[in-house]
Amino acid sequence: MATKPIVVVTGGAGFIGSHTADRLVELGHRVVVLDDFRTGKRANLQRWLEPRHGFDGSDPALEIVTCDVSHGIFAALAPLTAKYGRVERIVHLAAQVSVVASVANPLVDMAVNYGGTLHVLEYARAMGVAKVAFASSAAVYGDVEAMPVGEDTPTRPVSPYGIDKLASELALDYYAAVHGVATTALRFFNVYGPRQDPASPYSGVISIFSDRAKAGKPLTIFGDGGQTRDFVYVGDVVRAIVAALGDGNSRLVANVGTGGEISVLELARTITELCGGKSTISHAPQRAGEILKSRARVDRLREQLGVVAETRLVDGLRATLG
Numbered sequence: 001m002a003t004k005p006i007v008v009v010t011g012g013a014g015f016i017g018s019h020t021a022d023r024l025v026e027l028g029h030r031v032v033v034l035d036d037f038r039t040g041k042r043a044n045l046q047r048w049l050e051p052r053h054g055f056d057g058s059d060p061a062l063e064i065v066t067c068d069v070s071h072g073i074f075a076a077l078a079p080l081t082a083k084y085g086r087v088e089r090i091v092h093l094a095a096q097v098s099v100v101a102s103v104a105n106p107l108v109d110m111a112v113n114y115g116g117t118l119h120v121l122e123y124a125r126a127m128g129v130a131k132v133a134f135a136s137s138a139a140v141y142g143d144v145e146a147m148p149v150g151e152d153t154p155t156r157p158v159s160p161y162g163i164d165k166l167a168s169e170l171a172l173d174y175y176a177a178v179h180g181v182a183t184t185a186l187r188f189f190n191v192y193g194p195r196q197d198p199a200s201p202y203s204g205v206i207s208i209f210s211d212r213a214k215a216g217k218p219l220t221i222f223g224d225g226g227q228t229r230d231f232v233y234v235g236d237v238v239r240a241i242v243a244a245l246g247d248g249n250s251r252l253v254a255n256v257g258t259g260g261e262i263s264v265l266e267l268a269r270t271i272t273e274l275c276g277g278k279s280t281i282s283h284a285p286q287r288a289g290e291i292l293k294s295r296a297r298v299d300r301l302r303e304q305l306g307v308v309a310e311t312r313l314v315d316g317l318r319a320t321l322g
């Protein structure tokens, strides 16, 4: 009997990756999560690891391969491809995700974030993978004044993280043009939602504010709170990833945001209100180098991938607060 082809999700134990894995399993794919668990958690995938999935003798819908994506993935994936056949598609999300850490240690950032992408692309070329969808970032733009930021805006990243994401995009384009590997790069703006780790100092502001407001603790804003961000709900990001995995749209680079922006002060007030108004809001000195405005142009996302990030902030916040 023919088995279902594999979709690999690198970084699939993380925040965005686990939501992506959930959706792909629900859509009927055989999902292989490749993760080294440096920030990801097995608990994020727990629902697919219960004994009932595959315990009746059927193949499990999701399997985990513990592996560093920047240290060779051929050997790690070989036992599963021997069992189920080739990898059909790859969602490449595994990364060192901290801009601050990339500044402190650019060599690690390059090895994981650029090197990891090259490993994925080499695998895709050698194994005839039909599509690679990649998590790029708004960090490729650097400091931009004119809003909204379109994909044709000159890219001038201001961190090793942004440089390695941009280098990865160039590698995707090269593999598509020269080696015929179909690729799509998605430039995520500020993603939020359940399972984002509030314990990480580099985590998104929404997960940190949510965690503190639920406990009635004060929220601290750096600066006057007038800085704006394009906060996009993880469910909408997953829809963009699933669309990018489809056929066509090779060599596409597309922003993933809502096209709107909200100030950090407004965000803090909304979260406080949703949590019953127990938290106070205080201000600390503005952080050096922090960008003041961020808003995506999203025409390409809508026109090329048919996706509109439509989750209202208040609904996304409710889901995040649980």
Ligand SMILES: NC(=O)c1ccc[n+]([C@@H]2O[C@H](COP(=O)([O-])OP(=O)(O)OC[C@H]3O[C@@H](n4cnc5c(N)ncnc54)[C@H](O)[C@@H]3O)[C@@H](O)[C@H]2O)c1
Pocket (backbone or CB within 6 Å): 010, 011, 012, 013, 014, 015, 016, 017, 034, 035, 036, 037, 038, 039, 040, 041, 067, 068, 069, 070, 092, 093, 094, 095, 096, 097, 112, 116, 135, 136, 137, 138, 187, 188, 189, 190, 191, 192, 204
């Ligand atoms: N969250 C955002 O707002 C945002 C914005 C722009 C881009 N991104 C990108 O989206 C992707 C997912 O980010 P996230 O927010 O879910 O972060 P996350 O830390 O929750 O997920 C990253 C996952 O990658 C895994 N990983 C890290 N290094 C690895 C390695 N060398 N080998 C194998 N696995 C490794 C981690 O264990 C984790 O499970 C990343 O590529 C990130 O750069 C995220």
